[in-house]
Amino acid sequence: MNIQPVVRDAATSVFFDGTARGAFLLRRSRETGEVLAPSAVQDSVGNTDLEWVQASGCGRVVSWAFVPRPVGGSDAPVEVTIGVVELDEGPWWWTQLVDIDRGTLAAGLRVRAVFPKSGLAETDEYVPVFTPAQDE
Secondary structure, eight states: OOOOOOBOOOOTTHHHHHHOOOOOOOEEEEOOOOOOTTTTOTTTTTTOOOEEEEEEEEEEEEEEEEEEOOOOOOOEEEEEEEEEETTTOEEEEEEESOOOOGGGGOOOOOOEEEBBBSSSSBBBBBBOOEEEOOOO
């Protein structure tokens, strides 16, 4: 798995506290109940009273691309699968898809989040990537 190191900042600290314990957190409007991406600061009608909620961490593949990515000084790039997952709660999430055979990758494929550490440094965070879901 080829993941670029990710480091938290003040805006992402709650989200990464969740990923460190294997939880995928989303925002929810206290006014409308609308579930939003973690980066949201307001809901679709402008309400800013948002709370953090734990999501299922599951969804379906919407789209994907195979992207060559250089690996630590090697001349041969590694192919990484980047995708868009529609989370069961509604928001779409840009992500890396892992452990998925090219021949089985299809729109609608059920996936679940796993949380590998994004690097070796103490400050590198656990990040959500998606892998095929077991039979549900």
